Amino acid sequence: MKVLVPLLIASIFLLSGCIDIITESYIVYASSPTLIEYNISYGYRIYLKGNLNFNYTCPVPVNSIETNLIYPYGYRKEKIGENILIKWWFNESGEKNFSVGITSKLVVKSFVVDLNRKGVKIDEIPEDLINQYCRVESTKESEKNLIDPRDPEIVSLALSIKGEENDAFLVARKIFEWLKKNTCYKAHEGNANPQPAIETLHLKSGDCDDLTFLYISLCRAVNIPARFIRGYIIDTSKGSPRAVPHAWAEVYVGFGRDGWIPVECSGTSNDVESEVYQNFGVEDAHHIRIFIDEGSNDSIEISCKGPTLQYTEEVDLEDFVIINEYKEISYGSLTIYRDGRREFK
Structure with a gap:
């Protein structure tokens, strides 16, 4: 028997931060961690009885300091692109329990760009980018293009x-402002596959x-290079940190990280200005970068699919993500100045 296991993406709501101070000169949001250190372990626990042929591609976190x-x-x-992948392809037999995956040590820092910056002219963006x-991307199973x-x-x-x-x-x-005015976050229960744009x-x-793929499609349609990031969000709302797939x-705007800036498409505030301040x-x-799209169908296949396996008698597969040795090293408040400057201070 052959089984293809989808990679479940259980998203969380990204709530807008609470405003602490509003003056004529600036807005200050509530303090949050700006530098975090932790270990993350993820992969699959396998409970086997019989014979198993196992194929699994596991990306290494982008900011990994050490990976085992x-x-x-x-x-x-x-x-593939900027990503390092660990590809397992092996056979196991007997009655046993074991795990396949990686453990990485990460140090992650908050990132922000000013809103008063000037970007590259669209007609001056390098042709290779x-x-x-700016291509169509999709999986083999999707009837319509996911990014189109x-x-x-x-x-x-x-x-x-x-x-103009x-x-x-x-x-x-x-x-981004159009996206925030005209769409809303809504999980589609019972179907783990992304919607076409x-x-x-x-x-x-x-x-x-879904919202990310639509945003990317709109940007690419006017020749602005755009790509998705697959990873996790650390949620500490229940005390102990947990990683939620995201x-x-x-x-690409010509500045930021090698010309790229992040855009969080899943915020749930009804205030478009607040969404721009906090998510554009x-x-x-709290964002953990696991995989960076490199613009091909191969990369979207890797990001959306879990392992494939063939077995003879019985096998149970359980995915896991564990955060430990979690330390919040520094804190800051996102501050928005009326002239468009932003910083964590």
């Missing part, structure tokens, strides 16, 4: 939002994958 393999057999390392990050900058309806909408503006940063912001546009709702976007060009220290 939980199952150090039957693997090879590969690289447009060729790589060529869909006529998406193209028409993106062009109408862009208007040619600054990539300002157009990316306009598209055109379906999210019609429904005006979706989870983190996805968000990056757009901001990535707090």
